[in-house]
Amino acid sequence: MSRGIFFSEDDARTAIARLRREGYDADLGRELLAGEDDDEDHPWAVTTDAPDIVLELLVDDLDGWFDDEQPAPPRLPPLDLPTAPKRVKRPQ
Structure with missing residues (x-):
């Protein structure tokens, strides 16, 4: 779904x-x-199911702005961290 934001109710209703x-x-x-x-x-x-370009042109014509909702990036799996500190010197 695409979203266009308008400050005027009349412009929003015209867009709809x-x-x-x-x-x-x-x-x-x-x-x-x-x-x-x-x-x-x-x-x-x-909010509309119209293609983004249709809403972008309409928003430009009616002085609004196109709200480009980007989906959240996929979550990465947790890192595999060491369970103990790394030894710098060899044991004697």
Whole structure:
């Protein structure tokens, strides 16, 4: 799913209408920003199944921004660490 962020509710609703008219699913929500106290200042988030390029062009046209959600990198297995300190000198 791709996300476009808009500061205007009208722009977000326009984006949804255009995406749906082109046959894509689109949903509207609020993007809650950390530290933002005023609920009215939260930007609007449009999530859609449209290809990224379609949403990027739409966001450019309506003065929003494209939220490129990159999946988290795969977790690596834990390192095999030694259980005792390494000896520098040979035992006598």
